[in-house]
Amino acid sequence: MRFRRLWRMWYCAAIIAPVVLLAACSxxxxxxxxxxxxxxxxxxxxxxxxxxxxxxxxxxxxxxxxxxxxxxxxxxxxxxxxxxxxxxxxxxxxxxxxxxxxxxxxxxxxxxxxxxxxxxxxxxxxPAYRRAYENRVQLLEQLTASSSDETLLQQLADDYGSLAQLIPEAEAPYRYRQGVILVRLGDRTAAREAFDAVLRARPQDVDALYERALLHYSAGDLNAALADLDAALRLSPRAANAYYTRGLVRYAQGNTRDAIADFGQALLLQPAYPEALIARASAYVDQGNRTAAQADLQRLDDLQLDPVLQQAREALRQRISVP
CATH class of the missing domain: 1.25.40.10 (Tetratricopeptide repeat domain)
Known part of the structure; x- marks a missing residue:
């Protein structure tokens, strides 16, 4: 299950205030x-x-x-x-x-x-030249792997949509990839429509459930995000990132106790998970449990952190040190 991390989104919300052919052709x-x-x-x-x-x-x-x-x-x-x-x-x-x-x-x-x-x-x-679409998609994927060129990304999203229509049996995977590209483009409405299409074709697609949950979360629809994450975790109960993200949703709902439980489950599945450690430490601080928060921050000392996570860790240490 290809879950993406949302720690940057969480950090802003909770600390300071996450060349290959797409369809091989025989x-x-x-x-x-x-x-x-x-x-x-x-x-x-x-x-x-x-x-x-x-x-x-x-x-x-x-x-x-x-x-x-x-x-x-x-x-x-x-x-x-x-x-x-x-x-x-x-x-x-x-x-x-x-x-x-x-x-x-x-x-x-x-x-x-x-x-x-x-x-x-x-x-x-x-216009129905399937192989031309497939080969253009292959090239566009190669070109956009390390580029954020919006024109190329939009063309790639459009081609995924065309292939989903031309190859009905492959609609779900193409719509999923289309949704991911639309998220990169910032078109959340169209991205959600793409993930909706995936789930109509394949209701148990855990990746689409997770991606749609992220969109619900970013739009502030916490109940819808929670429903999608619950469904994803029923299908894939060992998905650490899903527990982490559900913890963020519950934390945003004010349910600190269950948020801590979700962060803990994520850490059981993936002990070296700095975002989950920072999230749980912050939740412990809110509970007034400074000892537990300090223990999580100490575990971070053994992990390599990027500058944003380092800043989050230091901000938490300052919160703990203030009487």
Whole structure:
């Protein structure tokens, strides 16, 4: 269960006032793709291109270049493949698969902008072109892994939505990924709609329950957040982060006793959990149990803390030291 930590959100609220293909395709990426064959086969395709060039049939010439481009792609001659796809598209600009395959070649050469342009054109020509969406998603995931480019993130979210429609049996995983990206974009309403769709398709999806709980929590709907976390923990009772987050919700509701119990359960499952230690120490301070709070803060001395957690720890120490 991929629960995310919310300690920064909790810290602000409670202390100072949390390249891979998405759907592996068993079919080859290039369409159509010839079986692996000796390099000398290119001579045969050179002859086919020459024969087509001698005729007047533009579509036959386009197909000849396209087919030779696929062989060159198969042989990992990506610049040669791109040159043939260029010729094919000059002769037949409606050849969506040539745009798609050229996009693949550009992506493999690291020319990502050109690849995205070709995928977009392939999809414009064929809006139900599933493989073009899948390969664009793969590239967008790679590009957004270390980038917060909103245009790319929005395109990725849109593509997840398109694939959810094109592949109904995979709606839940694609909608889930769409929701995660929409959270990154700050579009909480659309993100919640995506997680709602996941849970309609797969009511026991614990990740979607948790993500939706986070959205409810951030919106101040504590009862809805608590309901989703309760459901998630019934399905996955060893999820430390879910106990921690439920503790935050109960703490925000003023239920300090049960919040401490949840933080404690999170620590039983994950003893080196600094956010849960800080949260429980703060709750102990509110109860007037300074001894227990100090014990939790001492456990933090054995853990590596980032600057924000260090600041939270020091703020708690100051609270404890004040009579």
């Amino acid at each position: 079919e080859p990426l290039v369409e159509p793709r010839a079986p692996r064959i000796p390099t000398t086969v290119i001579d045969r395709y050179n002859a086919i291109v020459a024969t087509a060039e001698a005729g007047d049939d533009l579509l036959a010439r386009a197909r000849a270049y396209y087919d030779r481009g696929n062989i060159r792609f198969e042989q990992q001659d990506y610049p040669g493949a791109i040159a043939d796809y260029d010729q094919a598209l000059t002769l037949d600009p409606s050849m969506s698969r040539a745009f798609h395959n050229r996009g693949l070649a550009y992506a493999l050469l690291g020319e990502y902008d050109a690849a995205l342009r070709d995928y977009a054109q392939a999809i414009r020509l064929d």
